[in-house]
Structure formats: C-alpha cells, structure tokens
Amino acid sequence: SQKIEQNSEALNIQEGKTATLTCNYTNYSPAYLQWYRQDPGRGPVFLLLIRENEKEKRKERLKVTFDTTLKQSLFHITASQPADSATYLCALDVTQAGTALIFGKGTTLSVSS
C-alpha cells in the first residue's frame, strides 16, 4: 500500500536559519505533490503544488523540490521566523482513487527567536 514518510515528527531551528522538511513515498508515482501548513485547531492551508515534470517550485521564502527517481520531496523555508512554527503536511495525488490526496503524518516545526 502507499506509504508516505515525513522525516521527523518535530524539527527545532533558530530564527533566520533554513528549515528543510523531507517527504518520502513508496509504491506509487504521483502526478502531483502538495504541501500544506496546519496550525493547532485549524484545517490545513495550501502552500505549494508541484507536478511530476517540475523539479522545483518557489513562492516567496518557500521552495519545494520533487525527485520522482528518489521518490522524495524537500520543502525549504528560508530565513525562518517564529511565525513559521506549525505542522507541515505533504500530500500525494492518488490517481487510482481519482482525486484523493494521501497525507503524511506531518512534521511539526518550531522556530525559536
């Protein structure tokens, strides 16, 4: 069955540093991969979508890479701020189911000042 692993449950970094979060998957070749941010008590908020034929996508301080050979996506936040503290979820587009997104468990990022 499809399995998604996000590198760690928690990541602690200092303000100003670059946070790098990892998403690895097995047993599937997704056409799209998405990253979401979730704050406690709230629903996930969409951040970035990257397609299988794209290697990298950027949005302000965010950068996502997608390596379909390694079956891995990296999510980077540069010049991190305490306000970036949240749980970050990666999600794969599961074509067999039609449109279902399969989510990882998430990585909780804490940025200290």
Next chain:
Amino acid sequence: GAGVSQSPRYKVAKRGQDVALRCDPISGHVSLFWYQQALGQGPEFLTYFQNEAQLDKSGLPSDRFFAERPEGSVSTLKIQRTQQEDSAVYLCASSRRDRGYEQYFGPGTRLTVT
C-alpha cells in the same frame, strides 16, 4: 471571500447515537472532499464529490458512514450508531476542479464519542 465553513465545530455524542456534520464549501467549487484526522496524524481521505455525484467513497471506514451533497453545494457527513473509534476531527475541503488543484479546508468538526 468566505472560506469553507463547517458546523458544528464541536460535537459530543454518546455511543450509539447518530450524528450529522455539515460542510459549506466555497461558492462555485466543483469538488468536495471529506477527511478524518486522528490526533497526531495527517488527514485520511473518506469520500469525494464532483458536484452532486459521489465519485469515490473508498475511504469510508464502514457502512455506518454516509455522505451526501444533493444539490452540488452543501454536504453532510452522517455517522450512524457512533462508536468510540469514530472520535476524531472531520475535515471538509473544496476545490475548483478535481485533480491538480489546491484544496481549501474548513476548520473541522471535532467529534468526541463517550
């Protein structure tokens, strides 16, 4: 504009009771999704609608779970004869189209079955 709204935000049910959870998607969004999120886990897909058609219900955990979207806008997720293992946050999301588009999530309904 208004985002996805869900009601109630919190629901406590006694085991064996039926519950109904409502989702109001973003106006004009064709696709609507329901997810279940347990504590410390990512959301898990339950079911998907395109307009009023339920195209995928492969994630519904049992026949006690039923979802509908009769007019292609508001959706209701119904759980019959609730069990303790049904306790979770139920998230609704909508999207302009189906594949390859971002999903907009509501705040969720936290269901606690006692």
